Amino acid sequence: MDFKDEIKLFGDRVEKLKDQINTEEATKNAFIMPFIKTLGYDVFNPFEVVPEFIADIGIKKGEKVDYAIMKDGEPCILVECKHWGESLDPHNSQLFRYFHTTSAKFGLLSNGIIFRFYTDLIEPNKMDEKPFFEFNVTDIKDNQIEELKKFHKSYFDVGNIQNTASELKFMNELKTLINVEFQTPTEGFVRHFAKQIYQGMLTAKIVEQFTGLTKRSIQQYINDLITERLKSALKKENEAEQATAGSEAGIVAAEEKESKIETTDEEKEGFLIVKTILRQRINSSRIVYRDAQSYFAILLDDNNRKTICRLYLNGSKKYIGTFDEQKKETRHEINTVDDIFKYGELLHKTVEKYDGEKVQAN
Secondary structure, three states: OOHHHHHHHHHHHHHHHHHHOOOHHHHHHHHHHHHHHHOOOOOOOOOOEEEEEEOOEOOEOOOEEEEEEEEOOEEEEEEEEOOOOOOOOHHHOHHHHHHHHOOOOEEEEEOOOEEEEEOOOOEOOEOOOOOOEEEEHHHOOHHHHHHHHHHOOOOOOHHHHHHHHHHHHHHHHHHHHHHHHHHOOOHHHHHHHHHHHOOOOOOHHHHHHHHHHHHHHHHHHHHHHHHHHHHHHHHHHHHHHHHHHOHHHHHHHHHHHHHOOOOOHHHHHHHHHHHHHHOOOOOHHHEEEEEOOOOEEEEEOOEEEEEEEEEEOOOOOEEEEEEOOOOOEEEEEEOOHHHHHHHHHHHHHHHHHHHHHHHHHO
């Protein structure tokens, strides 16, 4: 099993067990120690991991850090743990007090779910107030796994991590700021764009108007990006199908011609959007489509009794048909296939219902 799979499994384990973990000590045993082990260190070998590591501060003797990960007889990472339900406030952290007393170049503050890595980018031998790397192990991204891999025993190199730490820190802070601006644009952000396209004076009323326009423009731009990615994926999928289908493609084309059913690019694009929405929770291979003359059906497990939704895209008006618990269909008018994203919650509920019926049947 490679490192990526191990971390994913660990994240799943944390999600399942967290409600049973009632103390900080239990958090250490159930989450922190297995995490350190996943990084390749033997948690029962004092040459690699020292629990209750003593870090004396001036006249205060016997001060302890929860764990110290060792390398060449010296601590390289100090680890402080909190209960999984407790927030991580670095100002109350012992890491700040102990960091400069040891040779460790990295501090890790964690409650078993959120992991925050610190170093001394701003002032040597003084731990920064903000982490340079942070992730939620129950929702960890692939690029975060690649960064975490640098802390694995097999790849650990202080210089290599420090070279990228500053870039990581600033990128994380920039992403946070961008997210805030995209969700709720600030006046300065709005004015930056408005003054480039509006010739008059930017009064409070005009700024208020442009705030709404800016937010909508951002959302539309993101939707356009997603659409372009879907179109690109669709194009590659079609090219792959054409390269491998051979004579089968000719047979299918003949059958479609006979039945007078033609699956349009817009219907395929709608299908890819539904797959994108649902693949967050289920394997995308379970989602298939069947085209009919009057509608385009998207099914779960290729079962016509498990219709996820129907698309009606070939008339003067476009609709998406969703289904309630009694499998009664409701049609919702849409302007473009992008509007399918608005019904993501309904699609998830439909799939959850079908999977629930499968569990009960078993």
